[in-house]
Amino acid sequence: MNHNAKAHHQSCNTQVDTVQYSVLSETEKEQILTLQQAILELVAHGHDHKEIIDNLCRLEEQLLPNSVASVMLLDEKQHCLNVFAAPSIPEEGVRQLNGLRPGPGAGSCGNVIYHQEPVFVSDTLTDARWVDIRPLAVHFGLMACWSMPIYTEGRKIIGTFALSSFEHRAPSQFHRKLLEIGASIIGIVLERNKQAEYLRLSAKVFESSGECIVITDARQRILSVNSTFTKITGYSSEEVQGQQPGMLNSSLHDPEFFQNMSHTLQENGYWQGEIWDQRKNGNIYPLWLGLTAIKDNNNQISNYIGIFSDISERKEAEARIRYLAQHDVLTGLPNRTMFTGDLVSAIASAKKLQQHLALLFIDLDHFKNINDSLGHHYGDLLLKATAERLKSRLKASDSICRQGGDEFILILQDIITPDEVAHIAERLISVLSTPIQLNEHEVTVSASIGIALYPEDGDNEETLVKNADAAMYHAKQSGRDQYRFFVKSLNDSVHERLTIENGLRKALERNEFELYYQPQINLVSGKMTGVEALIRWHHPEFGMVPPSRFIPVAEDSGMIIPIGDWVLKEACRQAAAWHQNGLEEIMMAVNLSAVQFRRGDMVKSIYAALETSGLDPAYLELELTESILIQDTEKVLATVQQLKALGVKLAIDDFGTGYSSLSYLKRFNVDKLKIDQSFIRNMVNDPSDAAIVHAIIQMANSLKLKTIAEGVEDQSMLAPLRLHHCDEAQGYYFARPMPADELMRYATAKIGK
Numbered sequence: 209m210n211h212n213a214k215a216h217h218q219s220c221n222t223q224v225d226t227v228q229y230s231v232l233s234e235t236e237k238e239q240i241l242t243l244q245q246a247i248l249e250l251v252a253h254g255h256d257h258k259e260i261i262d263n264l265c266r267l268e269e270q271l272l273p274n275s276v277a278s279v280m281l282l283d284e285k286q287h288c289l290n291v292f293a294a295p296s297i298p299e300e301g302v303r304q305l306n307g308l309r310p311g312p313g314a315g316s317c318g319n320v321i322y323h324q325e326p327v328f329v330s331d332t333l334t335d336a337r338w339v340d341i342r343p344l345a346v347h348f349g350l351m352a353c354w355s356m357p358i359y360t361e362g363r364k365i366i367g368t369f370a371l372s373s374f375e376h377r378a379p380s381q382f383h384r385k386l387l388e389i390g391a392s393i394i395g396i397v398l399e400r401n402k403q404a405e406y407l408r409l410s411a412k413v414f415e416s417s418g419e420c421i422v423i424t425d426a427r428q429r430i431l432s433v434n435s436t437f438t439k440i441t442g443y444s445s446e447e448v449q450g451q452q453p454g455m456l457n458s459s460l461h462d463p464e465f466f467q468n469m470s471h472t473l474q475e476n477g478y479w480q481g482e483i484w485d486q487r488k489n490g491n492i493y494p495l496w497l498g499l500t501a502i503k504d505n506n507n508q509i510s511n512y513i514g515i516f517s518d519i520s521e522r523k524e525a526e527a528r529i530r531y532l533a534q535h536d537v538l539t540g541l542p543n544r545t546m547f548t549g550d551l552v553s554a555i556a557s558a559k560k561l562q563q564h565l566a567l568l569f570i571d572l573d574h575f576k577n578i579n580d581s582l583g584h585h586y587g588d589l590l591l592k593a594t595a596e597r598l599k600s601r602l603k604a605s606d607s608i609c610r611q612g613g614d615e616f617i618l619i620l621q622d623i624i625t626p627d628e629v630a631h632i633a634e635r636l637i638s639v640l641s642t643p644i645q646l647n648e649h650e651v652t653v654s655a656s657i658g659i660a661l662y663p664e665d666g667d668n669e670e671t672l673v674k675n676a677d678a679a680m681y682h683a684k685q686s687g688r689d690q691y692r693f694f695v696k697s698l699n700d701s702v703h704e705r706l707t708i709e710n711g712l713r714k715a716l717e718r719n720e721f722e723l724y725y726q727p728q729i730n731l732v733s734g735k736m737t738g739v740e741a742l743i744r745w746h747h748p749e750f751g752m753v754p755p756s757r758f759i760p761v762a763e764d765s766g767m768i769i770p771i772g773d774w775v776l777k778e779a780c781r782q783a784a785a786w787h788q789n790g791l792e793e794i795m796m797a798v799n800l801s802a803v804q805f806r807r808g809d810m811v812k813s814i815y816a817a818l819e820t821s822g823l824d825p826a827y828l829e830l831e832l833t834e835s836i837l838i839q840d841t842e843k844v845l846a847t848v849q850q851l852k853a854l855g856v857k858l859a860i861d862d863f864g865t866g867y868s869s870l871s872y873l874k875r876f877n878v879d880k881l882k883i884d885q886s887f888i889r890n891m892v893n894d895p896s897d898a899a900i901v902h903a904i905i906q907m908a909n910s911l912k913l914k915t916i917a918e919g920v921e922d923q924s925m926l927a928p929l930r931l932h933h934c935d936e937a938q939g940y941y942f943a944r945p946m947p948a949d950e951l952m953r954y955a956t957a958k959i960g961k
């Protein structure tokens with residue numbers, strides 16, 4: 209029979225063999241009750257387990273005079289028994305008992321372990337079960353020894369409780385009861401102590417853990433938290449008890465995140481990951497969290513344990529390292545590594561959205577001089593200041609990096625035209641060249657900029673960088689303090705356009721505009737009936753600039769509005785002056801741009817021009833192109849109706865090149881058609897052009913509109929025009945556009961003829 213089977217057998221026996229209270233006398237019952245009460249009191253007062261057991265031994269000794277009580281515990285590893293408590297046995301006895309190996313001759317206690325059952329020996333001097341330790345019995349005068357197993361809760365024998373007598377005797381029922389009760393109490397006290405020890409240990413681990421620990425019940429209400437939790441979250445244990453851990457959440461995660469977490473926890477019993485929570489003071493911080501679901505004996509979740517640590521420092525360190533790897537320490541700008549990534553994604557998005565982007569290489573001119581003359585410290589200050597200046601000029605979508613040395617690179621996204629980039633480059637150059645205060649020194653530098661455009665100058669980051677660099681080199685070679693496109697033709701056209709645009713801004717205040725006037729001749733009478741005002745620009749550098757070169761630029765930049773206002777004022781003033789000087793009945797034709805209709809307040813401008821000049825509105829003729837009349841018709845119609853109400857005349861310029869729709873001629877109450885030069889020029893040689901001119905005149909006549917032929921250069925054109933009853937003509941054959949004083953002389957001479 210092995211030990212376990214025996215233990216089982218024994219446990220059943222002990223149950224059966226247990227001494228019944230009924231067989232005890234009243235006195236014995238009372239004595240046992242008193243013993244139990246005394247022990248209970250000690251337990252209740254929280255006495256140490258050893259102290260309680262010692263007391264128990266003494267109390268039992270009192271109830272069995274002439275005896276000593278002893279408790280031996282089994283050392284399972286060493287397979288021996290050691291004395292745990294024997295308050296009345298002298299030290300020497302204890303020493304000799306210690307290390308007792310269980311066996312058939314190892315005394316009462318050794319036999320208890322060996323046979324897994326109570327052993328009652330009434331004569332230790334003759335009983336075979338004492339054969340191995342008989343000298344001990346002799347030495348200490350132990351004549352009888354009754355020993356009882358001590359069980360754990362799971363009925364495992366862990367030791368023995370013995371009463372040894374200095375006389376030969378067999379146990380009565382009362383004695384057996386004493387032994388049973390003693391062993392049972394000792395078992396409970398030892399077990400309790402083990403649990404308490406375990407709990408003390410757990411509590412120690414819980415409290416001293418460097419990690420935050422939260423324990424909740426099955427419904428996720430917080431039961432307890434440790435002190436680290438309070439330290440990290442700011443919440444005391446009382447504040448969180450009974451609350452849901454959700455109170456710690458930040459709003460950084462969406463509900464889906466928590467759903468996944470909860471799902472994994474239910475499925476696997478475990479979840480771990482990074483999460484952002486909020487401290488009591490509102491700070492949001494990252495933590496590494498492990499959640500475990502604890503199940504009870506019925507496999508139902510009874511608790512959750514959350515263990516987490518604050519990882520904000522680690523995160524910050526990581527972020528700092530990432531930052532350092534991607535930024536230039538001096539200026540704080542992204543470095544080349546990060547920039548290349550930006551550029552690659554900028555190209556990808558430009559490709560997808562079919563947009564353009566520009567890469568600008570910016571290099572300070574003669575930066576080395578600053579370093580050499582003022583020292584590197586000032587060089588650094590200048591670079592920092594330059595970075596700030598560049599940053600302040602950027603849109604949110606633009607990126608900038610310091611490429612090293614005094615070189616910076618910009619990515620401009622979502623640009624529309626090269627002009628736009630040129631404007632930005634020009635502004636950057638002007639910002640960078642304003643004097644800058646570096647401590648006590650005022651320093652002036654300039655910069656050269658090279659521009660490469662996507663997709664024109666390359667469709668990948670390597671080519672774009674290379675070409676922007678090449679363009680920058682070009683800018684340096686061309687004398688620095690300027691920008692250069694990678695493609696040369698762009699440089700020229702953009703340059704001219706920008707020079708014109710910049711010049712236009714100053715032209716009005718510098719009085720560089722002049723109106724020329726070209727006579728309009730009545731084909732029947734041969735008299736001059738009117739003039740067309742044509743603007744001229746005396747450019748300080750380029751000389752006379754024709755309108756075809758600057759009107760489109762003025763339209764794009766919006767400058768056409770103030771310029772157009774000036775033309776109207778000047779033309780009306782001149783017409784009024786001529787009327788006073790004898791050129792009565794002269795019509796003044798003025799060209800209007802579509803942009804003036806769209807962006808300006810046409811009615812107000814014209815009213816003002818008429819008002820200040822005193823010109824009779826009937827002598828002002830506005831030349832509109834067909835394109836004006838078909839844009840945003842209702843608005844234009846309203847404007848035109850207001851103008852007509854003022855009494856001014858309306859002519860359609862370059863008629864025949866556009867839409868030539870009859871309906872709008874009627875709707876807009878047009879007065880005159882100006883047949884485009886291209887038809888007039890070819891009329892003599894090309895029958896189809898002649899047919900068009902004929903048709904236009906016929907149509908105009910039927911609508912009661914006047915007609916004028918533009919671009920009449922020689923006499924051969926006159927006969928067919930007269931034949932078809934064209935009313936008027938204008939062109940080099942009669943006169944070129946001329947300044948006002950010349951026109952006065954021309955008119956006087958004509959009248960004189």
Ligand code: C2E
Nearest residue numbers: 742743754755756775799800801919920921938939940945
């Ligand atoms: P447009 O209104 O059709 O003006 C007639 C153009 O033809 C003028 O050119 C005039 O000089 C030119 N021309 C006149 N007779 C002849 C000829 O016999 N042969 C040839 N080859 N050309 C002739 P210009 O002055 O260079 O003006 C060009 C255009 O610029 C004008 O065309 C008009 O659209 C615009 N423009 C001129 N002045 C103004 C202005 O004050 N405001 C606006 N918005 N546009 C203007």
Ligand code: MG
Nearest residue numbers: 740799831861
């Ligand atoms: Mg015109």
Ligand code: MG
Nearest residue numbers: 861862882918
């Ligand atoms: Mg024209």
